[in-house]
Every structure is written in structure tokens, then in C-alpha cells.
Amino acid sequence: MAIQPLAYRMRPKTLDEIVGQTHLVGKNKIIYRMVKAKQLSSMILYGPPGIGKTSIASAIAGSTKYAFRTLNAVTNNKKDMEVVVAEAKMSGTVILLLDEVHRLDKAKQDFLLPHLESGAIILIGATTSNPYIAINPAIRSRTQIFELKPLAKNEIIKAIKRALKDKERGLGEYQVEVEEEALNHLAVASNGDVRSALNALELAVVSSEKDEAGQIQITLDVAEECLQKKSLAHDKDGDAHYDVLSAFQKSVRGSDVNAALHYMGRLIEAGDLVSISRRLLVMAYEDIGLANPQAGARTLAAIQTAEKIGFPEARIPLANTVIELCLSPKSNSAIVAIDKSLKDIRQGLSGEVPAHLRDGHYYGASGLGRALDYKYPHSYENAWVDQQYLPDNLMDKVYYEPKYTSKFEQTIAQVYQKINENKAKK
Structure with a gap:
């Protein structure tokens, strides 16, 4: 039997073991709450390779004690899915991790849909593609969509150190000393892909000879060779x-x-x-x-x-x-403008939305004075009419200041200037 790769062996069994993705699995975050309440729904996990899509699926299964099966939307056929559904009917809910879910064809999709709706199958689709573009609306409408983020350097270092200590699933049986430069390189050059970092670490350990003290020394040169990526410089802190x-x-x-x-x-x-x-x-x-x-x-x-x-x-x-x-011509006017706006907001300068701009589509809104005096710009010449948009305490604020480095911004700056001149006349 083939030896399973380190990244596979270190795959989390519970949510507590997951490294990163705290916006989803951290305490009181959405997936954490779903598991704690035992109210799972089908979901799509998307993001770059090696950042925890399969880990989250297996951790959910481990935390809920449901059966966990893995299929691929391309390489597995409808019969493979029928086996999973039959298991769910016999023994209860099954969590199905479906890799490359964006490649699911219509026949497989039509087969799965009723079982998703009945709750017999909890689908966890994994994809590197944007599901809002790549996945069929019929699947999207029946799933929650969660975006995963590449792991930060400190998160990958945490995963590496955990693997080095774990004697049951990791490399704890070896006496390994990883140079700080090598550790930083594995964490940085893997670009947020923890699977790549762990598998490179394992290759480095098993292919290195022990020294006289029985230790394995992982240097930067070894880490570079095993990850097949050069370090940008041999600096201590990366x-x-x-x-x-x-x-x-x-x-x-x-x-x-x-x-x-x-x-x-x-x-x-x-x-x-x-x-x-x-x-x-x-x-x-x-x-x-x-x-x-x-x-x-x-x-x-x-x-x-x-x-x-x-x-x-x-x-x-x-x-x-x-x-x-x-x-190209350069202009930082947009980032400067939004940062000025954010600075005011963070300092508490928000103010109330003027009454004529508030939502007036619900029953009773007019009684509250909502949207009564709103002027619809398209009903006026040049689709512009003078009215207040900013809150009272920010009425004279100016965030956008055009740069005149290109014809395009010169053109919109002229429109901006004309609007400001019209306001000044009122």
C-alpha cells in the first residue's frame, strides 16, 4: 500500500485542527455555528489550491460524525454517485466532497439535486473557479457559497511545526531541525498553499541523511530544492x-x-x-x-x-x-478619495442619511417622511438636479480631487467642475 503524503495525513479531523480560514471556522463564525448547531447545509468552497477546501470538508464530517465520501465531478461517473446516495439511504446523511464541482455535467447534477433537497446528501463542492460564473445556477441556488483565502505566512509555519511534532500522523518520529531561513522559505514561497509546503517539508525530511547526532538538518538550499522555488534572498526573516x-x-x-x-x-x-x-x-x-x-x-x-x-x-x-x-499615465485620485472618506467614517463622521434619500418602498414610509422630496435626476436636463446627498454634518466635504494626467480624467474632471459650479450658483 502506497504511503499517504504528509499533507493528506495531517488533514484536520475536527474544526479545531484547521489552520487559517478563521473567517469561516473561527469561534462563532458561520461554519463553526453550523457544525455546533448540527444544522449543516450544502456549500461551495472556492479559492486557490491547497488552502483548506478538503480540510474543511473532512473536519466538518469529523466534527459531526457523518460519513464522509470524496468524488470528482470529472473523473467519477453517475454510478459512483449512486453508491454514495445508496449509502445515505441505508445509514443516514452522508457528506459528499465533490471536487471540481464547476465541471459537473447536467446528468450528474440532475441526479444529485433531489438528494440535496431531501438532506440525504450534504454537498461540499470544491472549486478554484468563481462559482458565480462557473457553476450552474441550479446548484448555486441550493448551496451556501464561501470563499477561502490563501494562508498567511504565520499560519503555514504553524502547520509545519504541528506536522514536525505529530508522532502519529506527522514527522514527530524524526529528529528534525529546520533552519529559520528554510522555515520562512517554505512558508512564503508556497504562496499560501499549505499542501505544497507540507509535501515539500516531507520530501526534505525523508531525502536527507541524519548527522552524527541522529538529527536531520533542513537548510534553505534543501527547502528550495524540495519546493522547486528559489528564495529571493537568504535573509533571516524572509x-x-x-x-x-x-x-x-x-x-x-x-x-x-x-x-x-x-x-x-x-x-x-x-x-x-x-x-x-x-x-x-x-x-x-x-x-x-x-x-x-x-x-x-x-x-x-x-x-x-x-x-x-x-x-x-x-x-x-x-x-x-x-x-x-x-x-501609462498615472493617477491615484480614486484611492486618495476613498481613503479620505474612510478616514472620516472611522472618526465617527457619518451622520444621518437625508430623509429624501431614504428607502420609501415599504408601507408607512411616507408617514415617516421617507423619500417624499426626492428629485429623480433623469427627469431633469442633462440628468442632473441640485439636491443634498451628503449628511448635514458633511455637506461641504470634498473627497475627489482630479488629476490631469490623461485625457480621460480631464474629461470627467470637466463634468465634475461643471456640477460643482452649478451647486455654487444655487
């Missing part, structure tokens, strides 16, 4: 990764094409497509913003292409995007 990301964004913001390509090249060499993608999207909206509104859509298209084709070819659409963002 800060170089974030330094390179910071330099990458600042080079794009500063319109230095060559520096931006250099720093992205270092990220590519480390195999860090996740960080590159996230940072490019942030820059498209934070630094380019309203100066080039189409940059965001083109950046997303390039990232999706890069994800589909993978490295080494992924470097091509990424390079196209970096060059465009570097040489």
Missing part, C-alpha cells in the same frame, strides 16, 4: 520577498520599465505567479487608476492568460502588462 514586491510596485509607479522588469523577473524566477498577479491588479487601480481605466481590464486578461498557460510562457503576457503600466 523580508526580501516583500522588499522585492515593494520595489516592483514602486518601479511601476515611478515609470521605470527596466527596474520593474528586473523585479518582476526575480519574482518569476521564484515561481511566484500569485504575488505578481495580485500586485499587478493592485497597481492597475491604485497607481494607474482613472488615468487609464482600461488598464485594469487588460491587466486581468493578461493574468488569466498567464494562469492558463503557466510558466515559462506566462512571462510574456506579464511583461506586456508591466511595460504598459509603467508607461
